[in-house]
Amino acid sequence: MRITRRATLTALALPLAAPALGQTRRFVVISHAVHRNVLTTGPGGDATAEWRRRTGMEIEWLTFGVEAVHERLYREAQLSQGGVDACFMLERYGGPHIAPLFEDLATYQAAEPIERAEEISPSMVAAHTYRGRQVGVPFRHATHGFFQNRALMRERGAEGVPESFEEIIALADRLSFVRSDGSRVAGYAMSLDDPSSLVDVIRAHGGDFITRDYRFVADQPPAVAAVALLRDWYRRGVLPRNVMTFKTEEVITAMQQGRAALTNQPFGRIVNYNDPRASRFPGEITVANIPMMSSVAGQKGALVPAKTSVWAMGIPRNARDKRLAWSFIREMSSPENTIRAAVNGNGPVRPSAYDDPRVRELAPYADLERRVLPTAMLTLPGFEQAGRAMDVFMEEVQRAMLGQAEPAAAMRTAKARIEPLLPT
Amino acid sequence: MSSTDAATRQAATLPTAPRTRRWRAPGGTRPAPVHYALLAPAQMLLVGLILLPAIYVAWMSLQKVSFGADPVFVGLANYRALIADTVFWRAAWNTFLVVNAVVYGELLLGLGLALLVSGWMPFRRVIIALLIAPYAINEVSAVAMWRFVLEPDIGMVSWALVQSGIGQLDWSADPTDALALAALLSIWMHTPFTFLILYAALQGVPQDVREAATVDGANAWQEFRHVILPFILPALLVALMFRYITAMRIFAEVWLLTEGGPARMTEVLAVYLYRTAFRYHEFGLASATAFAMVLLSLAVAAPYLWAAWQRMFRHA
Numbered sequence: 001m002r003i004t005r006r007a008t009l010t011a012l013a014l015p016l017a018a019p020a021l022g023q024t025r026r027f028v029v030i031s032h033a034v035h036r037n038v039l040t041t042g043p044g045g046d047a048t049a050e051w052r053r054r055t056g057m058e059i060e061w062l063t064f065g066v067e068a069v070h071e072r073l074y075r076e077a078q079l080s081q082g083g084v085d086a087c088f089m090l091e092r093y094g095g096p097h098i099a100p101l102f103e104d105l106a107t108y109q110a111a112e113p114i115e116r117a118e119e120i121s122p123s124m125v126a127a128h129t130y131r132g133r134q135v136g137v138p139f140r141h142a143t144h145g146f147f148q149n150r151a152l153m154r155e156r157g158a159e160g161v162p163e164s165f166e167e168i169i170a171l172a173d174r175l176s177f178v179r180s181d182g183s184r185v186a187g188y189a190m191s192l193d194d195p196s197s198l199v200d201v202i203r204a205h206g207g208d209f210i211t212r213d214y215r216f217v218a219d220q221p222p223a224v225a226a227v228a229l230l231r232d233w234y235r236r237g238v239l240p241r242n243v244m245t246f247k248t249e250e251v252i253t254a255m256q257q258g259r260a261a262l263t264n265q266p267f268g269r270i271v272n273y274n275d276p277r278a279s280r281f282p283g284e285i286t287v288a289n290i291p292m293m294s295s296v297a298g299q300k301g302a303l304v305p306a307k308t309s310v311w312a313m314g315i316p317r318n319a320r321d322k323r324l325a326w327s328f329i330r331e332m333s334s335p336e337n338t339i340r341a342a343v344n345g346n347g348p349v350r351p352s353a354y355d356d357p358r359v360r361e362l363a364p365y366a367d368l369e370r371r372v373l374p375t376a377m378l379t380l381p382g383f384e385q386a387g388r389a390m391d392v393f394m395e396e397v398q399r400a401m402l403g404q405a406e407p408a409a410a411m412r413t414a415k416a417r418i419e420p421l422l423p424t
Numbered sequence: 425m426s427s428t429d430a431a432t433r434q435a436a437t438l439p440t441a442p443r444t445r446r447w448r449a450p451g452g453t454r455p456a457p458v459h460y461a462l463l464a465p466a467q468m469l470l471v472g473l474i475l476l477p478a479i480y481v482a483w484m485s486l487q488k489v490s491f492g493a494d495p496v497f498v499g500l501a502n503y504r505a506l507i508a509d510t511v512f513w514r515a516a517w518n519t520f521l522v523v524n525a526v527v528y529g530e531l532l533l534g535l536g537l538a539l540l541v542s543g544w545m546p547f548r549r550v551i552i553a554l555l556i557a558p559y560a561i562n563e564v565s566a567v568a569m570w571r572f573v574l575e576p577d578i579g580m581v582s583w584a585l586v587q588s589g590i591g592q593l594d595w596s597a598d599p600t601d602a603l604a605l606a607a608l609l610s611i612w613m614h615t616p617f618t619f620l621i622l623y624a625a626l627q628g629v630p631q632d633v634r635e636a637a638t639v640d641g642a643n644a645w646q647e648f649r650h651v652i653l654p655f656i657l658p659a660l661l662v663a664l665m666f667r668y669i670t671a672m673r674i675f676a677e678v679w680l681l682t683e684g685g686p687a688r689m690t691e692v693l694a695v696y697l698y699r700t701a702f703r704y705h706e707f708g709l710a711s712a713t714a715f716a717m718v719l720l721s722l723a724v725a726a727p728y729l730w731a732a733w734q735r736m737f738r739h740a
Contacts, residue, residue, distance in 0.1 A: 074491035242596030
């Protein structure tokens, strides 16, 4: 046999190319890391395993931060041919303007229905439906609860769970102090990079930010009172001095280190707050529902329509194999996989998941979360200028907190700037 | 009479045409195709990586562009929106303040350090390595580190400042302090660049000229002013221009420290652009912002580019 240069190169190249040739096709999912984690790792097991075995696909997870997920996703979905098969989207980054970039899943549901789909909250489905086009199947909700550090409460001689927001205000005052080791404790902490934490306080006062029918109402007395409370808290050191730079991560760290005693965050954060590897107070941070101002509700014990956000799975209109993508969504949405993901730390969109003993054992807040879900509300409805509206609002709130404007004047300015951004 | 002779005589009697400036290769010959071919890869790289994207950005700045919709030509509406936006002007003013503080701060510090190190200095190499170390640190890590040590409640440096009576740098609530910290961070990270350029230039100052100045009775300041400075001035101007242009893009220091807050009062142009493009998905407006930044950079670089152009053709 004659050995040529071409034959030699081919012989050398083949072993190198073999892994690529033998590779299974990849199914690309774009999401936040939390979706990958709750679907694939944890005590609930890997919810994707059976689907991967049956289809012979490997899932390639492209995970990004919340904003970056949507920026990258919309960019991909805009192309004539995309590389993303399925995606996860948060409702406040959506809107009628992006709906044409995604498949209308109602038609897929009609052809190959998701098991017991009627169980999924209609309001969550509505959060991802624009002008009759359903672009997402709800997968995860993050609903806010009220967290309190029991160890710090004992240190200050406080106990019990507040039954009204007035009691939270009094408790926050009491828990703002300097500890014996010289460290300062802020009574309350909240993220102020967007309005998602602030809307709980506004709603506790009986107000809102932007209603479902796109009306700006934060200039009305209840919201102004909430902003005035924030300004008062900030001036008196109830909020940390650097709270205006706080995002979720800073709130988590402050609570874990005992630099803040109370906060409102998604129920699922209880795992982070009590994680013995990261928290100085493992087992000491408990969660409850956020109560309304009793002066507004007329009684103690009424619940705030807590902030919730809904992640949903969708199919970009340029996905390569849409049937396959729908089979993935169907399977991840099944009752059993909803439970698996919930056990792994997901906020289940099926109420029945809260009845499962596995979920009840690992998510002790299940009853609290289920109680608030029927009244929980989105931070704001999705629309094209939602990001700018949130930024304008937070800018004016922070101006009020810094004393550059009176709360009422700041909210009037916010109204004047935000109303032109709202859909008509 | 041959036609050649006639043509020669005619040429001699005609008035000389004004000499046009034409680029010539070294040696006075006109560039041959091979010269163009040799230049082509670099030129194509510039065209592909800078000119074409710049044209695309200019085109986008005249459109309304977002996800899920076709671009719509809007003329100068994006520029008008920019001009009408108070946040843009605040960002432009903040950029102006920070960039000047950073560039001149770095220049003074870099020059001081270069003069110090170029004199007698024990462990010179170790000290140079230490001085340029911040340049090797990733910007994100550097800002995260400084943010942590200057954290108002638990930061070590913050605590030390308070204990020493200087007081706290209230960067999380006071926009002036926040911009000052962003400028300090930038100076800390980029001084090595200025230092290296000026240190190298100082090595090029002839020793005999310096000695002659000393023999003539010049004191240290006079030696610096009349001998060293003229020698290092070109390098100084290059460092100044480079840093002006790169400092204009300041982003990580502000974004990672405050994200432009509180109340968007510490926003700089690059942060404004980022928000517009990646948070609001208004790519037309973001492109207009980018173009405004390009024009600002060009305005800064224009005197130097003009001088370079003049030098290039002086001997042509």
